[in-house]
Amino acid sequence: MDAMSPEARSRLMAQVRSRDTAPELRVRRLAHSLGLRFRLHDRTLPGRPDLVLRRHRAVIFVHGCFWHRHKCSRATTPKSNPPYWTTKFAGNVQRDRRNAAALRRLGWRVLTVWECQTESEEKLRSRLTRFFGLPA
Numbered sequence: 001m002d003a004m005s006p007e008a009r010s011r012l013m014a015q016v017r018s019r020d021t022a023p024e025l026r027v028r029r030l031a032h033s034l035g036l037r038f039r040l041h042d043r044t045l046p047g048r049p050d051l052v053l054r055r056h057r058a059v060i061f062v063h064g065c066f067w068h069r070h071k072c073s074r075a076t077t078p079k080s081n082p083p084y085w086t087t088k089f090a091g092n093v094q095r096d097r098r099n100a101a102a103l104r105r106l107g108w109r110v111l112t113v114w115e116c117q118t119e120s121e122e123k124l125r126s127r128l129t130r131f132f133g134l135p136a
C-alpha cells in the first residue's frame with residue numbers, strides 16, 4: 001500500500017537521509033578510535049560530506065544502500081509508482097557522482113562507505129586504515 005503523496009514521501013526521505021544515522025555513527029566512532037580527526041557535514045564542500053578530514057585532504061560519505069543504490073540486496077525498488085522511484089534514484093546516483101567528481105577536482109580524496117559495509121567493524125577498520133595509510 002502506498003498512500004503517500006510525493007511531497008509527503010519527499011519529506012520522509014529528507015528525514016531518512018538526515019545526519020547521525022547509525023552507520024554514520026559507526027564510521028565516526030571507528031575513525032575517531034583510529035586517531036583520525038574530522039569535521040562533520042561541511043556545507044562549504046560539494047555534497048556536504050559526512051566526514052571531512054582536512055589534514056588528509058579527504059572526505060568520507062556514508063551512504064545508505066537503498067537511497068544511494070548500492071549494488072547489494074538492500075537496494076530494493078518499491079513496487080508502487082515505479083517511475084517516481086526510478087527518477088528519484090537516478091537523481092540521487094547522479095548527484096553523488098557529480099559531488100565526488102567536484103571534490104576530486106578540488107583535490108580531495110573521496111571515500112564512500114556503504115551502510116552494509118559498516119556492520120563488520122573488522123572490515124571497516126581495514127578499509128579506513130588502508131585508505132588513510134595507517135598502521136593496521
Ligand SMILES: [Zn+2]
Pocket residue numbers: 065070071072073074114115116117
Ligand atoms: Zn549495501
